[in-house]
Amino acid sequence: MKNLHDLRIFCETAQQGSLSACARKMDLSPAVVSASLKRLEADLGVLLFIRSTRNLRLTQKGEQFLRHCTDALAILDEATTQMHSEDAELSGVIQLSAPSDLGRNLLLPWLDEFMALHQKLEIRLQLSDSPADLYSQPVDLALRYGKPKDSGFIAIPIAPDNVPVLCASPSYIEHFGSPKTLQELTQHNCLCHGHNDTLHTRWVFNKDNKNTSIDVTGNRQCKDGDITRKWAIAGKGIARKSHLDIVQDLIQGRLIELDVDGWQGETFPLNLICAERRLLSPAVNAFKIHLQQKVAALLTQLGRNKLTTKA
Structure with missing residues (x-):
């Protein structure tokens, strides 16, 4: 099968229900449409339409081929559009x-x-x-x-x-130390963050496919994640932040990621x-x-x- 134009004529003929309607829609002569369909049927070795003087209907093989043909042409059209879109200025x-x-x-x-x-x-x-x-x-x-x-x-x-990770500034760790277990978190000033009507004071952790949680407290709470991060950098407490949010702080040494006995936050x-x-x-x-x-x-x-x- 070499001629995409024949495929498009076949799909349009099936949609329009007649050779003449397809010819008008595609600005072709009925003879060209008829020749295209005959060429396609010869190429496939199957009869796609049953024709009479007044009616034109798809055969069972024609209906099956139409579904595949419609999908294939849609994929080709989308690929062509994307190629041109990549070249065009967004x-x-x-x-x-x-x-x-x-x-x-x-x-x-x-x-x-x-x-x-x-x-x-x-x-x-x-x-x-x-x-x-x-x-x-x-x-x-x-x-x-x-x-x-x-x-x-x-x-x-x-x-x-x-993932969410625990972090604190070098100054906080120097003054208050770093928790070695989750239970020790209850002895630290934890910076709690939330949104809407929710404040996250229960922190969930995962280790070896097991989950556990710990209730934390602190003297600073906020529903703006940027402020929570800035408090942590200023040495005001331990924060539980998205790893991505604090990557630059970790690189620059403004924050240190805390390892609490291998417990980590669940994928976030x-x-x-x-x-x-x-x-x-x-x-x-x-x-x-x-x-x-x-x-x-x-x-x-x-x-x-x-x-x-x-x-």
Whole structure:
């Protein structure tokens, strides 16, 4: 089968229900349509249509082939569109929601780089630790930690292996020491963070596929993750933060990751969320790749820094 045009004529004839209607729709003569269908049937070695002077209907083989043919042409059309989209200059508006800490300290410079590459794009950014409602608010995309609560959402992994970690500043550790067990956390000033009406004072940990939790207390609580991070850097207590949020602080030595007898937080993936697949425009796809590359580079830098420190 060599002629894609024959396939398109076949699909259009099946949709229109007659040779003449297909010919009018595709601006061809009925003779050209008829010759195309005969050529396709000869190529396949099967009869696709049963014809009469007034009627035209698909055979069983024709119906089967139509399903496959329609899918194949759709895939080819999408691939062609993507190829042209990659060559075209990206434009449009990206309406994005992101967590406070991630947004201010990592996302803002990443967005500046992305928009410098694609100057016809517009960004409308909303920063909040309270999840945006993708149905009622003017937001198309959201960067969110954890698994989506709505199974109908499309979740694109940005940092799939991210976890929450315990951290404190060098000054805090110098004055108060570092907890060696989870129970010792109850003797430390823990900086609790939350959103909406929830404040996370019960911290969950995992070790050897076993979960446990500990209730913590502290004299500072906030529903803004960036403030919690800044308190930790200032030596005000121990924080439980997304690993990704504090990578730069770990690299620069402003915070130290605490190892409490091998207990770790459960996986806390960062995903790019949208409500409908049609929102995955070429601009969004390019933005997704940009984010994935920036996260990978940052984590690689942290890994190299750890090796250098050990050496």
